[in-house]
Amino acid sequence: MVAPRNPIEPAGRRRQPVREYFHDIYQTVRTILIGMRITLKYCFAKTITVQYPDVAPALQPRYRGFHFYEIEKCIACDLCAKACPVDCIYIEKTGPRKIDKETNIAVGGAMTRYAIDYAKCMFCALCCDPCPTDCIHMGNIHDMSGYTRKDMIVEFTELAKAGLQTPQPLWMQKEHLPDWAAEKKEAWEEFEFSHDKLTQQNDRRREEMVKAMVEQKKK
Numbered sequence: 001m002v003a004p005r006n007p008i009e010p011a012g013r014r015r016q017p018v019r020e021y022f023h024d025i026y027q028t029v030r031t032i033l034i035g036m037r038i039t040l041k042y043c044f045a046k047t048i049t050v051q052y053p054d055v056a057p058a059l060q061p062r063y064r065g066f067h068f069y070e071i072e073k074c075i076a077c078d079l080c081a082k083a084c085p086v087d088c089i090y091i092e093k094t095g096p097r098k099i100d101k102e103t104n105i106a107v108g109g110a111m112t113r114y115a116i117d118y119a120k121c122m123f124c125a126l127c128c129d130p131c132p133t134d135c136i137h138m139g140n141i142h143d144m145s146g147y148t149r150k151d152m153i154v155e156f157t158e159l160a161k162a163g164l165q166t167p168q169p170l171w172m173q174k175e176h177l178p179d180w181a182a183e184k185k186e187a188w189e190e191f192e193f194s195h196d197k198l199t200q201q202n203d204r205r206r207e208e209m210v211k212a213m214v215e216q217k218k219k
């Protein structure tokens with residue numbers, strides 16, 4: 001019986017079956033050795049234990065952590081939810097919303113729910129790109145814990161009522177925090193990761209966040 005031809009080999013260069021047999025053995029041994037070399041390198045490397053949370057984790061600038069969400073700019077268009085490959089974004093509103101061009105704030109129906117189930121989220125960022133008002137972003141924290149799967153659902157509307165745009169790890173609610181965590185918490189509370197007209201007006205932003213959950217007249 002003639003062995004089927006490898007489709008990626010150019011015509012006229014077919015290997016002999018015996019030669020192909022030994023070539024396959026060679027490739028198998030070679031790839032195992034390459035893998036083992038990498039494994040052995042780590043077996044003898046010096047182990048490093050990062051003393052998190054006392055020491056800040058070394059996250060890259062484009063790290064995709066738990067989202068931060070600017071509710072006052074959200075028009076509840078569902079584009080993020082439709083783009084999500086695992087259907088883990090839940091949005092509820094009382095009516096259509098649109099951006100008021102003067103203020104860059106969304107008006108119309110009330111946002112009654114914006115939630116993400118982090119038991120399902122795979123941090124792919126596909127929800128961020130289609131957002132027409134640039135109000136959902138990948139954040140810069142990797143840490144969240146809970147006792148049940150339900151604890152992994154973050155209700156961003158509830159966070160907004162407390163003037164927050166992103167979930168915070170439980171331990172960050174303690175009084176005495178390591179310096180890096182205190183700085184990060186302050187940056188969140190001062191909306192340093194937002195990039196629009198309200199950035200320098202924190203009180204006004206807090207008001208707009210709460211207003212987003214109440215029906216606003218369209219201009």
Ligand code: SF4
Pocket residue numbers: 083084085086087088089116120121122123124125126127128
């Ligand atoms: S990061 Fe990916 S999986 Fe997570 S909510 Fe966005 S689209 Fe869905």
Ligand code: SF4
Pocket residue numbers: 073074075076077078079080081091130131132133134135136
């Ligand atoms: S795509 Fe943006 S504006 Fe539309 S619902 Fe999602 S977060 Fe809100």
